[in-house]
Amino acid sequence: MQYKKKKKRQDVDESKKSEDIFVEDDNFNEKMHLNEVFKESEGRYKFPINNSKVPMNIFSEDMKILDVNKRLIQLSGYSKKELLSMKLKDIYPESAEILSEGIKKIIEAKKFPIFEVNLHTKKGKIIPVEIVVTELKNYGPKSVFQGTVRDSDALIQIEKALTDIEKSFKTLVETSFDIILLFDRDCRTLYVNPTIEKLSGIPPEDFIGKKFVQLGLSDDLVNLYKETVYKVFETKTDDRVELKLPKGIWIDAFLVPEFDEKGDVKFVIITARDITERKHAEERLRESENKYRGLVNSCVDAVISVDMQMRITMWNPAAERLFGYNEKEILGKSLMTIVPKSYKKEKEKEKGFDEYRKTGASIVIEKTVELEGLRKDGMKIPIELSISSTRVGENENPTAIIRDITERKKMEETLKHSEKYQRTIFSSVHTGIIVVDEKTHEILDVNQVAADLIGVSKEKIMGNICHRYICPADEGKCPISDLDQVVDNSERVLLDVKGNKIPILKTVIPIKLVGRECLLESFIDMTERKKMENALKHSEESFRALSDDSIDLIMRHDREHRHLYVNPIVEKFIGILPEDFIGKTLKEMGFPKDLVKLWEKAIDKVFKTKKNNHIEFELPKGIWIDALLVPEFDEKGDVKIVLTSARDITERKKMETALSWEVSINNALAKLSRNLLSQASIDDISYLVLEHAKDLTCSQYGFVGYINPKTGYLMVPTLKRDFRKELKKKNKKTVFKKFKGLWGCVLNNKESIFTNDPAWDPRSTGTPEDHIAINNFVSAPAMIEDKLVGQIALANADHDYTKKDLDLVERLADLYAIAINRELLEEKIRGSEEKHRKIVEKFLETVSED
Incomplete structure (x- = not known):
């Protein structure tokens, strides 16, 4: 460190100043000698000491103050004359002994100790300071010392901040x-x-x-x-x-x-x-798997598991005995390995496996089917196959139990031959059977079902004439033999023993038994069916009444997707009268193609699978619908109509969207918080915050800046990378001394704002000619309590800004303020350390020059 040399001054009063310092010496000659020495040394030390920004003094071994600089005079409040008449104990009263002992150590050990003492000012204020004491050479015959005073308040504040951080970290841990x-x-x-x-x-x-x-x-x-x-x-x-x-x-x-x-x-x-x-859960899983494997291996039936590609994944010993493949040979191969080629070509049977492989659902799942299996030696064997499926995570795991039914098939074939006569009689049977002589109308035979329906035993029925006994027709007016009517699945009446009329569905077939012309009458009781029809009619009326008053949308569709019924609530949903739907499809009514395709696909699925189908979709005008499609079956078990119940779930969708947005925002803020801790500078922090703010609000432009704590100016480093790229002029400034316009309003009032029409906003001062056009704007101040430390501003989002966007920017501003505060504190610590380093370097250089 170099100092400018100061011109020597001839001052006749210098000797007088020196004489004042050594007034207590007894020997005049010695005093004059010391004055000469001091005058020579004074020129060397006075300039750097007096001009130092650090308080300094020079004192003798007996603690008398010999000289002080301007900074110590300002700190203590005493005049130079007052200080030169004092000893160190007068301004450091509690530390006199410590300083005295320290000076002795300097003389003995030649060390430069640092003392923590309290300086008492003239006004009575106590200031904690540190004194670095060094011995000055060539100052005189006696030992003279220099004391450099350092204000320790800043260090105490730094230590306190570090202590608070350590406490927070310790609490977290x-x-x-x-x-x-x-x-x-x-x-x-x-x-x-x-x-x-x-x-x-x-x-x-x-x-x-x-x-x-x-x-x-x-x-x-x-x-x-x-x-x-x-x-x-x-x-x-x-x-x-x-x-x-x-x-x-x-x-x-x-x-x-x-x-x-x-x-x-x-x-x-x-x-x-x-x-x-x-x-423990893993151990229980292993135990369960071992137990399951033991059960499977001991099973007498073949047990096979496959994956979604129909590759065999499990093969028990019974499967090995049945098909001839050992486990090592068969694992990983297709299930079709044990299926004959003739079976593979039968599309209807193969369809079940293809459907399961593609959708995870099939008509063969949870069913027992009979088919042929193919052994390793090429022999075909009849098998009974039962397939079930379990879901583990995302995967379906089908398992088949296979049984060899060769012996059962042989027994069934034998039984068929022995029951040929019975099968001929009962092949046309619906329920009850009565055999009547066609000429005499005598009841020749009756089965148990018919006897139960009539209400007496078979023996009491046989031999009776059917007229007026079981048939209401009069003698000579038999619908079959006398009137030549054909009775085939016709609704008729059967009389029971008490004369009650029982509705039946009747079929009469002429047959010949042992050369005798007879009538084989078969019928089923329609009593329950009639009750069901009446109940169904009543239910249909009730359904229509309920559906007409329902708050849910209810519709019925046929296989061609035409509307058979629509309840009145449809007008509230989409503004179209229910009668305008009847007989028409959505396509014919001009609905959007994507909606038509979705709806027809959902209806087709119900007709195909015979199962309920659940879908959610969006109508025009932003209305969301939750629809449940249910099959209605006919007498044969086929789907006749698809019934749909639909509900407006627009509000629920809005809530789900809001919740999803909040979760994504919280995740992004958490990630940003972690990243902020690792950033090296306020500029890097500003860039990171801006990128997150733009992404989360879908904004095209923006800037993030901080307030310079010394000047109060707004520093905007992000303009270097982002905003300036679109400006028509180059070298735009990134430091703003005055705050104006919308962004300035945020800083001046310390309040957040957003607007979707900046040109007409009264707070706006307009857009400069060389500036990009601003379509919408949102901004929030970064605050630490009531102190303004920065700002986040965004513009030109792909949507109108809302209160939700403003809340998000305010949350980001809070994080940014914390990051700025942390960085400024660390910068202050670094500055303090650099300041002390320079003081030491200056002192060492001064000593070196001496």
């Missing part, structure tokens, strides 16, 4: 659900949080300074832990290990190295989590 430990190279525990006691039963203080071997843990566990810790020290990389503690507790440990200034691993941080429940 000690309340964590995870175990957190620190180890040195000797595997000694330097720190462990209280969570350790919950898992190990050992208080955290018992770990400090100890190795795991000293805690009574098993040798295997200790060795594993040591190896893992040493590995992190050697490789300087993260590691992970699972450990089993005493009492059966399992933990998942993540080891991270902490480096010193040289880049060496100083210690290892371990974060461990209790995974005992997970381990």
